[in-house]
Amino acid sequence: MNVDRFDLNLLIYLDILLRERSVTKAAQSLGITQPAMSNGLKRLRELFDDPILVRTSDGMSATERAQALQPMVRNILAEVDAAVQPTGEFQSLTSGRVFRIMVSDYAEATLVPAIVKRLRTEAPGVILDFLTPSDVTYKDVEQGKVDMAINRFDELPQSFHQKTLWRDGFACLVNPANPLLEGFNLEKYLVANHIWVSKTGMGVGTGVNPSKDKAVQLGWVDEALAETGHKRNISVFTRHYQMPALLAMNNDLVATLPTKVAKMQAQSGALKMVDAPFHIPAFELKMAWSPLLHHNPPHQWMRALITEESEKLARV
Structure with a gap:
């Protein structure tokens, strides 16, 4: 394959198809027609010499090759996203950005008050939208619709970034x-x-x-x-x-x-x-976020703030 002539859009198609496991839903997510997405899947199958998605009793399922490709594709797209992000620092004092954060009730009772108190002086215009675990799916976090998830996780998707905030007994x-x-x-x-x-x-x-x-x-x-x-x-x-x-x-x-x-x-x-x-x-309270937001300046600022407040609470 000639990399110079490779269409980057195909990786975007592949990423969405593997998340949605449906040509129709993938097309809707990208805002393109179903025939256009079907054509994209056809080109992907030719490119990788693999069916990518196959119909099973549970609907469309990813092949073994496609499952292996998924984290690599996610990392490539994250790096591309990082390259096009603005390089200026986040202006917290004047920002009106909305941060959507999924928190467990445990995190809400312990960490959230410290975050809110800190923001009242450092970012008074920032809006916090706290969601419960039942409001959010891993797909929402992966797609960047939710900035981060703070909870106790038994397991997380491999593509996610994560940080342990503290351990508690x-x-x-x-x-x-x-x-x-x-x-x-x-x-x-x-x-x-x-x-x-x-x-x-x-x-x-x-x-x-x-x-x-x-x-x-x-x-x-x-x-x-x-x-x-x-x-x-x-x-x-x-x-x-x-x-x-x-x-x-x-x-x-x-x-x-x-x-x-x-x-x-x-x-x-x-x-x-x-x-x-x-x-x-003991268990670990973790913060997890999508690779799509890893290099985003406002997101980096918020993660640093949460980390600093967590370090204070960890000593209590």
């Missing part, structure tokens, strides 16, 4: 009047009734069935407890980290939370924070 919040508090240990933990807070991932969540769901489906706390051969009595299920501080005011309920959240919610003195009476592995 777990602690318990208990009403000081709770009779189980004195000499709090595993035996008393198992006698108590508990408040469960979800491990938030990407995509729309579903309800919990305590009688059927396994410990691994209930999250890190219950999976770690299952390693000791035990199961806790869960009375309340919630998806919001602001709720346990209110619910734990009941003197027969215990909330097991990430330590940073527990510390914040115990500051008023109405609740007491104690160590979890069994080992729960």
Whole structure:
């Protein structure tokens, strides 16, 4: 193949086709006609001597060769995007840019207040649009529709850039009047009734069935407890980290939370924070973003700000 005569648009077509797995949707995404996209797929098949997309029972699926090409194509397009980005520094004081950031409820409770406070003086015109994990797909992040995702991720697409913001463990919040508090240990933990807070991932969540769901489906706390051969009595299920501080005011309920959240919610003195009476592995809060935005000056500025605030909170 003569590289000098290679049409860069074909890589854009390939990138969109592999994300959409549909000629029609790819055409709509690029704003071209379906015949034009079909012709692009035909040229790609000739160029790589590979079908690229094949029809299966699950719809159109990428071939093994196409799957191998996808991260390479994404990196090439990201480098091209970087080359055409304006080189001037981001003027934060006068900018009115909108940053769309997906945050878990945990990140919202711990990191977001620090970000907002910092922006009030350094970038008062910047607008923050915080989205929940159920509002966003990996495709939204990959395409740059969402600036970044801040969450605890089990896995991320290979094309994403990522940074660990901090590691956190777990602690318990208990009403000081709770009779189980004195000499709090595993035996008393198992006698108590508990408040469960979800491990938030990407995509729309579903309800919990305590009688059927396994410990691994209930999250890190219950999976770690299952390693000791035990199961806790869960009375309340919630998806919001602001709720346990209110619910734990009941003197027969215990909330097991990430330590940073527990510390914040115990500051008023109405609740007491104690160590979890069994080992729960720590987790990492990560920031992930698309390679399409990696070299974007406003994006670089925001990532640096979030990193700096995270480093402060990591020491708390």
